[in-house]
Amino acid sequence: MNFISASIWTLENHCFIVYTMLLVSFVVFTLFHKKRVEAQAVRHNAKRLAPNGAGTGRERERDFPEDDPDPILTSAIPEDTPHIPYKPVHRSDDEILQRSREYYELMAQRRSVRMFSTEPVPQEVLENIIKTAGTSPSGAHTEPWTFVVVRDPEVKEAIREIVEEEEDLNYRQRMSKQWTTDLKPFRTKAEKPYLSDAPALLLVFRQTYSWKEDNTKRMHYYSEISVAIAAGILLAAIQYCGLVALTSTPLNCNARLKALLCRPGNERLELLLPVGRPHEGATVPDLQRKTLEQIMVKI
Ligand SMILES: Cc1cc2nc3c(=O)[nH]c(=O)nc-3n(C[C@H](O)[C@H](O)[C@H](O)COP(=O)(O)O)c2cc1C
Incomplete structure (x- = not known):
């Protein structure tokens, strides 16, 4: 009797271990697969969208000059940008x-x-x-x-x-x-x-x-x-x-x-x-x- 119950106990334990291992493998595989799909999409897009590697950490670093106490300042838009007439349609109050x-x-x-x-x-x-x-x-x-x-x-x-x-x-x-x-x-x-x-x-x-x-x-x-x-x-x-x-x-x-x-x-x-x-x-x-x-x- 003791032998039978010991065998059942061992069998149950084995089943439990096998089930746990299967479950852990499934979870690990799913997580790994998701990350792989995301990484693949990133690589795929990197080739299609940014041939210079922008956003992938491989983009060309721009050199910003160190803080210069007396830098030559340039405006982003030309300082002599002309000002031109602006005359949209005049509309009545009713309109x-x-x-x-x-x-x-x-x-x-x-x-x-x-x-x-x-x-x-x-x-x-x-x-x-x-x-x-x-x-x-x-x-x-x-x-x-x-x-x-x-x-x-x-x-x-x-x-x-x-x-x-x-x-x-x-x-x-x-x-x-x-x-x-x-x-x-x-x-x-x-x-x-x-x-x-x-x-x-x-x-x-x-x-x-x-x-x-x-x-x-x-x-x-x-x-x-x-x-x-x-x-x-x-x-x-x-x-x-x-x-x-x-x-x-x-x-x-x-x-x-x-x-x-x-x-x-x-x-x-x-x-x-x-x-x-x-x-x-x-x-x-x-x-x-x-x-x-x-x-x-x-x-
Ligand atoms: C800055 C901002 C962030 C919002 N973020 C979300 C969001 O993350 N998810 C979502 O379902 N709705 C989001 N909403 C939608 C608001 O829930 C929705 O504008 C608000 O309930 C009013 O409904 P209406 O846009 O139909 O007038 C956001 C709206 C604003 C303006």
């Missing part, structure tokens, strides 16, 4: 009233959409939207923005994997209880199917500085607010042409997405916007906006 109402009606319909149709959108539409964002004002006309358009399904998938992995940690560990509680009405989760479904992802990068023609550093004054204004104009252009977007700020994804998309060291990811048409079953939270009286002070 500007009518146009202001129409534009408000259009913009009041804008919503952040988290359920997208997979229907493609023409590349030229995306280009026009980005050209519109590029008309934004910026501190000392530094234009401190780069818009990356991703339509390639494999790259969208790689972005989704990175964002979902980080969001899982964000929701479980990085965000405060108050934060996740405040997000509940929006029903947001770590899973982001819209990153695969939307026909295009627009990633807005902020250039914290750049280089002048003479290879000296160009300061980007007020780059945060400049990029925020450009993003607002981008959203307005998306709304005007009849598409939808989700303004999203993927927390802790900057380094991995920069590497994936081969962005240089002077850029920082500010926004990730899936753009396209809404899914036919799309819903949005029934939010109320503040009234004019609540947001305006008349003096």
